[in-house]
Amino acid sequence: xxxxxxxxxxxxxxxxxxRRAVVGGLALSLAAPPLGVFLMLxxxxxxxxxxxxxxxxxxxxxFLLAGFSLPAMSLGGVLFGLAVALLAGAVSRMGGQREDAAxxxxxxxxxxxxxxxxSLGGSSVDLTHVLFGSVLAINSTALVLIAGMTSVIxxxxxxxxRALVVECLDPLFLRGQSRYSGWVHSVFLGLLVLNLTAGFxxxxxxxxxxxxxxxxTSARFWSKRLEGLIGLAIVLAMLSSTxxxxxxxxxxLPSGPSIILLAGAxxxxxxxxxxxHSLAARFRRRAxxxxxx
Amino acid sequence: xxxxxxxxxxxxxxxQGQRSVLEGVSGTVAGGAVTALIGANGAGKTTLxxxxxxxxxxxxxxxxxxxPRARRAWLPQQLALDxxxxxxxxxxxxxxxxxxxxxxxxxxxxxxRRGREIMARLGISGVAHRPLGELSxxxxxxxxxxxxxxxEAELLLLDEPFANIDAKTVDIxxxxxxxxxxxxxxxxxxxHDMDHLKRLADDVLLLRDGGGEWxxxxxxxxxxxxxxxxGGAPHA
Numbered sequence: 168x169x170x171x172x173x174x175x176x177x178x179x180x181x182x183x184x185x186r187r188a189v190v191g192g193l194a195l196s197l198a199a200p201p202l203g204v205f206l207m208l209x210x211x212x213x214x215x216x217x218x219x220x221x222x223x224x225x226x227x228x229x230f231l232l233a234g235f236s237l238p239a240m241s242l243g244g245v246l247f248g249l250a251v252a253l254l255a256g257a258v259s260r261m262g263g264q265r266e267d268a269a270x271x272x273x274x275x276x277x278x279x280x281x282x283x284x285x286s287l288g289g290s291s292v293d294l295t296h297v298l299f300g301s302v303l304a305i306n307s308t309a310l311v312l313i314a315g316m317t318s319v320i321x322x323x324x325x326x327x328x329r330a331l332v333v334e335c336l337d338p339l340f341l342r343g344q345s346r347y348s349g350w351v352h353s354v355f356l357g358l359l360v361l362n363l364t365a366g367f368x369x370x371x372x373x374x375x376x377x378x379x380x381x382x383x384t385s386a387r388f389w390s391k392r393l394e395g396l397i398g399l400a401i402v403l404a405m406l407s408s409t410x411x412x413x414x415x416x417x418x419x420l421p422s423g424p425s426i427i428l429l430a431g432a433x434x435x436x437x438x439x440x441x442x443x444h445s446l447a448a449r450f451r452r453r454a455x456x457x458x459x460x
Numbered sequence: 461x462x463x464x465x466x467x468x469x470x471x472x473x474x475x476q477g478q479r480s481v482l483e484g485v486s487g488t489v490a491g492g493a494v495t496a497l498i499g500a501n502g503a504g505k506t507t508l509x510x511x512x513x514x515x516x517x518x519x520x521x522x523x524x525x526x527x528p529r530a531r532r533a534w535l536p537q538q539l540a541l542d543x544x545x546x547x548x549x550x551x552x553x554x555x556x557x558x559x560x561x562x563x564x565x566x567x568x569x570x571x572x573r574r575g576r577e578i579m580a581r582l583g584i585s586g587v588a589h590r591p592l593g594e595l596s597x598x599x600x601x602x603x604x605x606x607x608x609x610x611x612e613a614e615l616l617l618l619d620e621p622f623a624n625i626d627a628k629t630v631d632i633x634x635x636x637x638x639x640x641x642x643x644x645x646x647x648x649x650x651x652h653d654m655d656h657l658k659r660l661a662d663d664v665l666l667l668r669d670g671g672g673e674w675x676x677x678x679x680x681x682x683x684x685x686x687x688x689x690x691g692g693a694p695h696a
Contacts, residue, residue: 326564327563337539338540393547
């Protein structure tokens, strides 16, 4: 029994690439879920998806100019993502168009531009790699990059936590209290771009959103408190990223989809039997009216 | 202890979009007093409140206000509050420490004690750890007043604070608002109910036909005065 557990859970990490992959996954699992929780609470769950598309042309440009160099691709991704976020914000401010509408327009342009760029300069193998990532090819440069970016995210979130909470709850109050209130939203979007760029190497630009949103949306079925939501989302993300890696190792599956599908399974289970608003909770509520109050 | 006035309106012209709402409102709002803002629907009460908070730039004229932004509190009629956000009453009240604590400074025991005292005064200690989304309208209004107390607000703008609120909450809030004014705060309340006005107001600003008239509460609330309710024209 112990041997079996060892073979399943410990032995895979004798390989260097698995060790690096799991560290990268855990680092992402620490940074992404809090962002996802705030996105979800602000009703911006789909903005993450849009931003993920928005970084693609930047990644592609980095790839075209510098070859398969992670720092160049990441830099391109961050710069392009920030540019799209700024443009979308500017359009929504000047035209009265809502930010999500502007964002939707820009991200679809970005996606097309990114795919076009990669097709012009590379092969479909490169495209697959950028879109879906390859957790098993993380080298130590990539690991340092991921760790650096996720550290920036976690530290910045800690510093702006109260401002972010107040901005989500009552933007008008924050506007009265602080001259910097307008920055809170911008910095938050910047962290989002940073997180998606950190995740694209491991999970691909499209899947990076999954590790951010799925643990957050699952946690909503279990906790009504902000600390609970964030803590639980981080735990769920860590379990999915490590479990997904092991599954992909043993069953010879692609790593990105394994991680996200495992997180997706967690979401489905939560939706079925979570404490609040789940199917089971509804069933319990319906069964209760006959009891004494 | 009444203080020198903190708020002066100087020939204020305001517009909402393309529509001119107020033309040439002047006057001084006394510090340490409760000023009721009345007028028919569409007379420009909310527009004026927005301008006082600095959320709306006047077409002409100015608002002079000596109270720093962080000590101004505004409870709009349509709350921007996201009630689905997982935050408890106590946490909401504690965010009122922003002027002294900003985004970074930690709360110490003395501030938590003050928060609890404020909640006790408002009768919401029992729901201190309840999420905001599960409160009644009255409890929510008391929690928001709790935040302004924590904020030590010196300028308080309340837009119909007693609309759709239970009588018990009104009875709790009236003396607290009175006390804030007595402590020196400038309080401006948009009111519809003449009974509330009689109980609370020291001065009255009636908005009508794009202008403002300063009146005494006695003149407004005099029996037979048609200024009742929606704030029609009082007989001179």
